[in-house]
Amino acid sequence: MANRENRNTKDRDSTADAFELALEETDARYVLRLYVTGMTPRSQKAIESIKEISEEHLAGRYDLEVIDIYQQPERAQEAQVVATPTLIKQLPLPLRKLIGDMSDKDRVLVGLGVQKKE
Amino acid sequence: MYDTEQSPGPARIELPKSPTGIQGLDEITLGGLPGGRTTLVVGRAGSGKTLLGMEFLVHGALEFGEPGVFVSFEETPGDLVENVASLGYDLNDLCERNLLAIDHVEVSRSDIIETGEFDLEGLFIRLGYAIDSIGAKRIVLDTIESLFSGLTNTGILRAELRRLFFWLKDRGVTAVVTGESGEATMTRHGLEEYISDCVILLDHRVDDEISTRRLRVVKYRGSVHGTNEYPFLIDETGISVLPITSTGLSHTVSSERISSGVERLDAMLDGEGFYRGSTIMVAGTPGTGKTSFGASFVNAASLRGEKCLYFSFEESSDQIVRNMQSIGIDLAPHIESGLLEIHSSRPTMYGLEMHLVMLLKQIRERQPGVVVIDPLTDLIAIGSTKDVKVMLTRLIDYLKTNRITALFTHLIHTREEMAPSDLAVSSLIDTLIQLQDIESAGERNRGLYVLKSRGMGHSNQIREYRITASGIQLIDVYVGPAGMFMGTARLMQEAKERAEAQARDEEIAARQRELELERNALEARIAALQNEFASREEESQRMIEAESRRQKMIDAGTRAIERLRKADDDKKVQATRGETGVER
Numbered sequence: 062m063a064n065r066e067n068r069n070t071k072d073r074d075s076t077a078d079a080f081e082l083a084l085e086e087t088d089a090r091y092v093l094r095l096y097v098t099g100m101t102p103r104s105q106k107a108i109e110s111i112k113e114i115s116e117e118h119l120a121g122r123y124d125l126e127v128i129d130i131y132q133q134p135e136r137a138q139e140a141q142v143v144a145t146p147t148l149i150k151q152l153p154l155p156l157r158k159l160i161g162d163m164s165d166k167d168r169v170l171v172g173l174g175v176q177k178k179e
Numbered sequence: 180m181y182d183t184e185q186s187p188g189p190a191r192i193e194l195p196k197s198p199t200g201i202q203g204l205d206e207i208t209l210g211g212l213p214g215g216r217t218t219l220v221v222g223r224a225g226s227g228k229t230l231l232g233m234e235f236l237v238h239g240a241l242e243f244g245e246p247g248v249f250v251s252f253e254e255t256p257g258d259l260v261e262n263v264a265s266l267g268y269d270l271n272d273l274c275e276r277n278l279l280a281i282d283h284v285e286v287s288r289s290d291i292i293e294t295g296e297f298d299l300e301g302l303f304i305r306l307g308y309a310i311d312s313i314g315a316k317r318i319v320l321d322t323i324e325s326l327f328s329g330l331t332n333t334g335i336l337r338a339e340l341r342r343l344f345f346w347l348k349d350r351g352v353t354a355v356v357t358g359e360s361g362e363a364t365m366t367r368h369g370l371e372e373y374i375s376d377c378v379i380l381l382d383h384r385v386d387d388e389i390s391t392r393r394l395r396v397v398k399y400r401g402s403v404h405g406t407n408e409y410p411f412l413i414d415e416t417g418i419s420v421l422p423i424t425s426t427g428l429s430h431t432v433s434s435e436r437i438s439s440g441v442e443r444l445d446a447m448l449d450g451e452g453f454y455r456g457s458t459i460m461v462a463g464t465p466g467t468g469k470t471s472f473g474a475s476f477v478n479a480a481s482l483r484g485e486k487c488l489y490f491s492f493e494e495s496s497d498q499i500v501r502n503m504q505s506i507g508i509d510l511a512p513h514i515e516s517g518l519l520e521i522h523s524s525r526p527t528m529y530g531l532e533m534h535l536v537m538l539l540k541q542i543r544e545r546q547p548g549v550v551v552i553d554p555l556t557d558l559i560a561i562g563s564t565k566d567v568k569v570m571l572t573r574l575i576d577y578l579k580t581n582r583i584t585a586l587f588t589h590l591i592h593t594r595e596e597m598a599p600s601d602l603a604v605s606s607l608i609d610t611l612i613q614l615q616d617i618e619s620a621g622e623r624n625r626g627l628y629v630l631k632s633r634g635m636g637h638s639n640q641i642r643e644y645r646i647t648a649s650g651i652q653l654i655d656v657y658v659g660p661a662g663m664f665m666g667t668a669r670l671m672q673e674a675k676e677r678a679e680a681q682a683r684d685e686e687i688a689a690r691q692r693e694l695e696l697e698r699n700a701l702e703a704r705i706a707a708l709q710n711e712f713a714s715r716e717e718e719s720q721r722m723i724e725a726e727s728r729r730q731k732m733i734d735a736g737t738r739a740i741e742r743l744r745k746a747d748d749d750k751k752v753q754a755t756r757g758e759t760g761v762e763r
Binding site: 103106107130131134142143146148155159162168169172 | 282284285286290291292293294295296297298299300301302304305307308309326329330
């Protein structure tokens with residue numbers, strides 16, 4: 062319960078922030094959180110993939126936080142993480158959860174709501 | 180009722196069990212769910228899966244000192260708290276006391292995009308975190324199949340679920356996993372393939388517009404268990420699975436006797452009434468006063484100070500009280516004092532099993548000495564004969580085990596149907612009293628006889644009884660050459676006998692009068708004779724006295740002569756005297 066409320070208030074704050082950001086910049090800023098389980102090959106692959114995609118398409122306008130839920134299990138609960146790896150696109154809205162090792166680039170881009178370049 | 184075959188050989192190591200605290204379920208499973216293993220609870224929507232899981236945790240936390248984690252894939256924690264608050268469980272309080280942790284796992288396909296291979300490690304971590312946070316010994320996953328609706332890659336999902344159940348076993352927590360029943364498979368997504376230690380099936384069937392919840396332990400690896408379908412109840416106290424056990428015929432019996440409440444009926448039953456703990460059936464055609472017998476019985480029991488339960492399926496409590504007042508049985512004070520409780524419900528309200536479950540629940544709570552079910556027929560009517568026999572056997576076994584004397588009334592529809600022997604239940608009855616309308620000479624009378632009464636020498640007579648303003652009264656029997664006299668015929672017979680008796684009395688009186696007269700006559704004659712004798716005696720006496728006076732005078736004369744002659748001769752004097760004596 063408490064967790065949900067926290068998240069909701071966070072969401073509201075974030076929404077306000079996002080709105081301001083959107084006013085400042087033409088292109089929205091991306092807040093991404095990647096939840097992984099230690100340094101398994103799958104985790105590493107996901108981290109590499111998302112960094113590559115972000116650099117390619119969102120260079121300079123994204124924040125990526127990688128969270129190891131082995132270390133911070135409570136954050137898995139907070140963020141409703143079930144499958145791993147999970148990438149949560151916190152901003153811009155709508156919130157999206159991308160699960161898997163991010164090897165399907167097209168789907169990742171669809172999930173992030175990013176137009177393919179070229 | 181159980182698969183209780185004991186395998187011969189070395190003593191078995193008992194599987195550790197985790198009691199659910201749910202009334203009856205622990206009896207079916209002989210102790211609870213398999214400890215440290217996973218149990219699958221399968222049922223359709225609304226069959227009580229979530230409640231069963233929640234009760235398992237709450238009882239575990241409060242009664243067995245085992246904290247638990249509830250992982251909800253469907254309901255939000257807020258909803259869960261509200262839903263079980265009506266059962267008196269305060270989940271928030273349990274959470275605060277670290278006895279319960281609730282984690283809501285939300286998986287919705289709409290905001291999830293699969294971008295490659297994944298695993299459910301996130302879920303594992305959350306479960307592990309929740310378990311560790313309160314040191315949980317129990318966990319409920321309700322309903323884990325929701326994952327299938329959120330995640331499309333079922334291949335991964337299945338592999339991960341298999342891993343999850345192994346992992347749970349590894350953690351040593353006792354887990355309950357709920358699943359929706361499927362069409363071809365037991366659960367919609369075949370969870371039973373992964374969980375094989377214990378499977379409990381919940382069912383909610385509607386037959387003839389009457390719903391009955393049933394529970395069955397489909398399998399329980401490594402343990403004996405009850406294999407029947409058991410009806411269960413969800414009410415304000417949660418789930419109760421009843422009637423649970425049929426203890427068989429091993430109950431101890433009592434030789435204590437209790438009154439039937441009808442004095443002369445007791446006399447027919449060996450002079451002492453029913454055995455305590457026996458099962459009595461009063462069977463009769465309509466209007467034979469079955470309810471009155473039931474009321475007499477509870478009235479007598481209440482007067483002895485015993486707790487009574489009266490289940491009525493035809494009349495309301497008030498109606499019974501009023502009607503019984505008209506025959507001089509006042510039940511109202513017993514109800515006020517709490518000794519008697521009358522429960523009325525329409526038989527069509529629930530199925531047979533639900534009725535019996537509720538009967539048993541009431542009996543269990545109240546622990547009465549005497550139970551009346553009036554009439555049993557209504558219960559029989561709502562079930563098939565086979566069901567009735569099975570259910571009644573359980574009910575009667577339960578009553579007998581607890582030494583509760585039970586009186587059932589039973590309605591017979593036709594007069595020809597002498598006894599409910601076609602009924603499967605009659606073999607379960609110890610004492611069977613048959614009430615019957617006897618039609619003869621243009622009138623109907625009520626007759627009663629004891630068809631059977633196990634363990635006592637009972638009367639074999641058909642007795643007429645009347646329901647009077649002072650209760651049920653058995654009437655003297657008049658048996659004539661044409662059979663038994665009842666009603667008017669009996670009255671006529673009585674009158675005839677009275678007339679005969681009067682005639683005899685009169686004859687005796689006449690004889691006595693005659694004798695009296697004779698005696699008087701005789702006495703008169705005696706008196707006359709006595710009078711005659713007395714008068715003769717008097718006369719004789721007078722003559723004797725006259726004679727003696729004359730003698731004296733003669734003597735005096737003689738002495739005077741002697742004196743004159745100066746004679747001293749005594750002999751002469753004597754001789755003279757003697758002569759005179761002779762003359763007399």
